[in-house]
Amino acid sequence: MVKNSAYPSKALISAGTLVYLFLYLPLVVVVLFSFNDSKLNAEWVGFTWKWYEKLFQNGEILHAAANSLIIATISALLATVLGTLAGLAIHRFRQKWLSALVLGPIAMPDILIGVSLLLMFILFNVTLGMTSIILAHVSFCIGFVALAVQSRLSGMDQSLVEAARDLGALPTQAFRLVTLPLLKPGIIAGGMMAFTLSIDDFVITFFTAGVGSSTLPLEIYSMVKIAVTPEVNAVSTLLMLVTLIIITALSRISPMVLRQ
Amino acid sequence: MLEIIDVSRRFGDFVALDKVSLHIQAGEFFTLLGPSGCGKTTLLRLIAGFDHVDEGEILLDGKSLTALTPEQRPVHTVFQNYALFPHMTVAENIAFPLRMAKTAKPVIDLMVREILEDVRLPDKANHYPNELSGGQKQRIAIARALVNRPRLLLLDEPLSALDAKLREQMQIELINLQKEVGITFVYVTHDQGEALALSHRIAVMNKGEISQIDEPSVLYSCPDNRFVADFIGQCNLLDATVISVGGRHLRIAINGLGELDVCPNPEIDFAEGDSCALTLRPEKIRLAATLTKEDDEVLFSGKVHDMLYLGDVTVYIIELASGVLIEAMLANDAPGRTRLFDTDDAVQIAWRTDAGHLVP
Numbered sequence: 001m002v003k004n005s006a007y008p009s010k011a012l013i014s015a016g017t018l019v020y021l022f023l024y025l026p027l028v029v030v031v032l033f034s035f036n037d038s039k040l041n042a043e044w045v046g047f048t049w050k051w052y053e054k055l056f057q058n059g060e061i062l063h064a065a066a067n068s069l070i071i072a073t074i075s076a077l078l079a080t081v082l083g084t085l086a087g088l089a090i091h092r093f094r095q096k097w098l099s100a101l102v103l104g105p106i107a108m109p110d111i112l113i114g115v116s117l118l119l120m121f122i123l124f125n126v127t128l129g130m131t132s133i134i135l136a137h138v139s140f141c142i143g144f145v146a147l148a149v150q151s152r153l154s155g156m157d158q159s160l161v162e163a164a165r166d167l168g169a170l171p172t173q174a175f176r177l178v179t180l181p182l183l184k185p186g187i188i189a190g191g192m193m194a195f196t197l198s199i200d201d202f203v204i205t206f207f208t209a210g211v212g213s214s215t216l217p218l219e220i221y222s223m224v225k226i227a228v229t230p231e232v233n234a235v236s237t238l239l240m241l242v243t244l245i246i247i248t249a250l251s252r253i254s255p256m257v258l259r260q
Numbered sequence: 261m262l263e264i265i266d267v268s269r270r271f272g273d274f275v276a277l278d279k280v281s282l283h284i285q286a287g288e289f290f291t292l293l294g295p296s297g298c299g300k301t302t303l304l305r306l307i308a309g310f311d312h313v314d315e316g317e318i319l320l321d322g323k324s325l326t327a328l329t330p331e332q333r334p335v336h337t338v339f340q341n342y343a344l345f346p347h348m349t350v351a352e353n354i355a356f357p358l359r360m361a362k363t364a365k366p367v368i369d370l371m372v373r374e375i376l377e378d379v380r381l382p383d384k385a386n387h388y389p390n391e392l393s394g395g396q397k398q399r400i401a402i403a404r405a406l407v408n409r410p411r412l413l414l415l416d417e418p419l420s421a422l423d424a425k426l427r428e429q430m431q432i433e434l435i436n437l438q439k440e441v442g443i444t445f446v447y448v449t450h451d452q453g454e455a456l457a458l459s460h461r462i463a464v465m466n467k468g469e470i471s472q473i474d475e476p477s478v479l480y481s482c483p484d485n486r487f488v489a490d491f492i493g494q495c496n497l498l499d500a501t502v503i504s505v506g507g508r509h510l511r512i513a514i515n516g517l518g519e520l521d522v523c524p525n526p527e528i529d530f531a532e533g534d535s536c537a538l539t540l541r542p543e544k545i546r547l548a549a550t551l552t553k554e555d556d557e558v559l560f561s562g563k564v565h566d567m568l569y570l571g572d573v574t575v576y577i578i579e580l581a582s583g584v585l586i587e588a589m590l591a592n593d594a595p596g597r598t599r600l601f602d603t604d605d606a607v608q609i610a611w612r613t614d615a616g617h618l619v620p
Contacts (some may be wrong), residue, residue, distance in 0.1 A: 162310055163343035165330040167404065168360030177356075181347045 027240065032248035041228055047206065051234040061235055063221035071215060072199040075137035079198075080191035082138065083145020084183070088188075090146060091153040099150075106143040113140055114207035119209065128210030136208040137198040143195065145190030152186030192250050196243055261286040261444060262412060267316030276302040278468040279316070281422065284446065291447045293455040294465035295491070300448045300547045303465075304414050308337045317416045320411060331360070331509045335404035337414040341421065342397045344389040346406070350376070351385040354404045362410055375613070378437075390523050399433075406441060415447045419454065431457050450618045452492045456480065464488050481541075484527070485619050489539035492576070496540040496586050500618075509613055514538065516582035523614040528548055530618065537619050542575060542589035544615040548600075551608040559610040562586070564601050574599050580611055 033041045037048035086102045117136045164174035202217040264282040277299045284290045292300040305311040309330035318325045351372050358368045376382045379399040391503040419427045438445050455462050456476040459559045464471040472484040483489035508523035553559040565579035
């Protein structure tokens with residue numbers, strides 16, 4: 001008898017269940033305990049909003065959250081522009097050293113990037129703060145955007161640009177009317193990746209942040225150093241929610257942009 | 261109207277085009293035909309401006325194109341893979357060259373609607389290219405390239421992605437369209453059947469050079485050389501030596517066939533002792549179980565060695581007593597019978613002295 005491959009076997013279902021439990025159970029626990037009416041993350045006592053209320057009265061956390069959003073937005077925008085240009089250059093000039101230079105930071109350990117950026121900022125007398133964090137985030141996000149753009153470019157039919165030129169478009173018009181719209185999904189995906197990488201970065205931010213420029217991950221870390229309070233659960237749940245909303249929204253937009 | 265003068269193009273050591281010269285008339289359906297790597301697409305890209313000539317000159321209406329970028333040339337291309345912009349609707353695709361030429365919006369709308377009528381797809385204006393079939397994409401690509409009436413339309417194997425039935429239909433449409441718009445077409449293909457069916461004139465290319473430029477019927481019946489004879493249609497190529505010249509016929513000797521008479525080639529004067537080849541189309545050979553030799557004919561006996569059943573015709577490969585193989589073609593036109601002979605049947609073949617064509 002031929003097995004219908006559209007239905008997974010029992011072994012596959014149980015293995016899959018275990019893997020997904022391992023992946024998502026910790027997140028579920030965090031979300032659940034953020035609504036738990038107890039100071040301890042031990043047993044379920046009852047439902048409450050009070051940790052969220054406390055959270056919104058905590059000036060430090062709100063400040064850090066605002067910092068995180070500002071940093072993620074600005075560095076994602078900058079990295080998207082620079083990364084797109086880098087992706088175009090890699091595709092156009094086809095030089096191995098160029099792609100190695102642009103994509104190198106992706107493979108580099110965060111701790112190394114963090115320490116070397118710190119040393120550089122000190123060397124050039126850059127005051128540690130929002131600017132230094134943004135510069136740091138841009139530097140490690142460019143590679144991801146360039147990668148997304150370049151893979152989109154290499155999948156693109158080269159004759160489309162030739163067709164545009166052939167039909168009377170100047171090089172700049174061909175780029176604006178044909179290349180750029182076709183790259184849009186890659187650019188959006190790259191920018192999205194940059195945003196999520198930036199908003200939850202800890203290691204590099206830790207080295208490049210100054211006094212008063214704490215970000216949400218740094219703030220959570222300093223809270224956890226004392227104890228994992230339900231407040232931490234609440235702020236983590238919110239961070240999860242924001243990321244989820246952004247990713248869902250963008251994945252809804254990109255098929256409309258794509259149209260292929 | 262389009263003059264290609266001594267154009268050469270090299271890629272490293274590879275000579276893609278070697279001093280190619282062509283003269284294409286206004287209103288002509290001109291085809292560049294040849295096997296892959298013969299330089300036909302390179303030549304097309306040079307005319308379009310996607311590539312630059314190493315030597316030589318390309319003139320359109322007497323003016324040099326060489327310094328002009330693709331967008332400055334009054335030349336449009338239909339690409340092999342259509343190259344329709346996937347993020348634009350059919351109407352936006354067709355409007356693209358008009359927008360680039362800064363045509364007024366109402367005029368654009370009118371012209372787009374008109375050309376969509378011409379290619380019989382008026383209801384597809386707001387569809388995206390991925391919603392169209394191969395044949396429809398092809399028609400839109402042609403519409404887009406023709407809408408602002410270029411001086412010259414270049415077509416790069418535009419039908420190669422379509423299936424056989426659709427290709428035939430599109431060939432007829434292309435011929436009619438070209439007649440209608442009166443724009444000069446330069447068509448690139450490796451398909452000799454397509455070239456014969458479509459073109460006013462064909463340039464057969466081989467290894468970066470032009471082998472022959474002629475009308476389809478001349479190319480088929482009077483090839484200039486062995487390459488053209490062999491590339492266009494099926495052909496028996498028999499190596500021969502000239503025995504005697506003068507008089508109405510030339511006498512030649514062919515290995516395994518002996519001496520026989522052929523009509524001379526009016527283009528070429530052969531001398532005694534010259535080596536040459538007799539090109540003989542399979543359909544010009546008479547084939548039957550027994551034949552009576554008529555005046556002006558040569559006759560040989562042999563047996564059926566192999567056959568290729570093609571439906572409307574069957575190609576029989578006849579082995580003569582000397583071992584020489586000759587292809588002959590018979591129409592399967594006898595009602596109620598699928599074929600006339602079987603393998604190993606004894607047969608006779610005959611052809612008239614003017615059936616073949618002598619090439620160097």
